Amino acid sequence: AQSVSQHNHHVILSEAASLELGCNYSYGGTVNLFWYVQYPGQHLQLLLKYFSGDPLVKGIKGFEAEFIKSKFSFNLRKPSVQWSDTAEYFCAVNAKGSGTYKYIFGTGTRLKVLA
Amino acid sequence: NAGVTQTPKFQVLKTGQSMTLQCAQDMNHEYMSWYRQDPGMGLRLIHYSVGAGITDQGEVPNGYNVSRSTTEDFPLRLLSAAPSQTSVYFCASSALAGERMEQFFGPGTRLTVL
Numbered sequence: 118a119q120s121v122s123q124h125n126h127h128v129i130l131s132e133a134a135s136l137e138l139g140c141n142y143s144y145g146g147t148v149n150l151f152w153y154v155q156y157p158g159q160h161l162q163l164l165l166k167y168f169s170g171d172p173l174v175k176g177i178k179g180f181e182a183e184f185i186k187s188k189f190s191f192n193l194r195k196p197s198v199q200w201s202d203t204a205e206y207f208c209a210v211n212a213k214g215s216g217t218y219k220y221i222f223g224t225g226t227r228l229k230v231l232a
Numbered sequence: 233n234a235g236v237t238q239t240p241k242f243q244v245l246k247t248g249q250s251m252t253l254q255c256a257q258d259m260n261h262e263y264m265s266w267y268r269q270d271p272g273m274g275l276r277l278i279h280y281s282v283g284a285g286i287t288d289q290g291e292v293p294n295g296y297n298v299s300r301s302t303t304e305d306f307p308l309r310l311l312s313a314a315p316s317q318t319s320v321y322f323c324a325s326s327a328l329a330g331e332r333m334e335q336f337f338g339p340g341t342r343l344t345v346l
Binding site for chain 2: 123126151159160161162163166207209219220221222223224225
C-alpha cells in the first residue's frame with residue numbers, strides 16, 4: 118500500500134534559520150506530490166505541488182521543494198524562516214490505486230519558529 | 233464562491249448516537265474526500281468519491297458511511313459514535329479525480345464523543 122513518511126515530527130528554529138523538512142513516499146507508479154500547510158486554527162492550504170518537469174518547484178511564501186525520484190523523496194525547504202511560518206506541514210501523494218486516484222498524507226511536521 | 237463548506241463546526245455526541253457531518257462544494261469538483269486529523273497521525277483518509285454515485289473506502293473507513301447523490305454534496309455518517317471517533321474531520325475536494333489538481337479543504341468539524 119502506498120504511504121508517506123515525514124521524519125521530523127517537531128522542529129524548532131530561530132528566525133532566519135534555514136528549513137528542510139523530509140518527505141518520502143512508497144509507490145512505484147505515477148505520483149503527484151504536494152506540500153500543504155496548516156496554520157494554527159485553520160484548515161490546510163496548498164504550499165506547492167509537483168506534477169512533472171523541473172524537479173525543483175517553487176511555492177508560495179518562499180518555499181521550494183525538490184523531487185528526487187531515485188530516493189522517492191520530496192523535501193521542503195526555505196532558506197530563511199519567519200515567525201509567521203509557525204504551522205504544521207503535511208506532505209501528500211496523489212497516486213493511482215485500485216483503479217482510482219486517492220490522496221495520502223504524511224503524519225505532519227509541526228514547526229515552531231522562535232522570534 | 234464559497235469553496236468547501238462543512239457543518240457543524242463543533243459537535244458533542246454520546247456513545248452510540250449517530251449523526252451526519254455535512255460537506256458541500258460549489259466548484260463543480262468531481263473528487264471529494266473525508267479525512268480525520270488526530271495528533272501525531274496526520275490526516276487519514278476515511279472515504280472518497282470520484283463522482284456522483286461513486287464512493288470508495290480510504291484508510292480508516294470503519295464506523296463511517298458516505299454517499300454521493302450529487303456532485304456538490306458528500307455527507308459523512310457516523311453510524312454509532314464511539315470515543316475513538318473523537319477527532320477533527322476535514323472534507324476536501326479537487327477538480328478531477330486522479331488529475332494534478334490541489335485539494336481544497338473545508339474549515340473542519342471538531343467532534344467529541346463522550
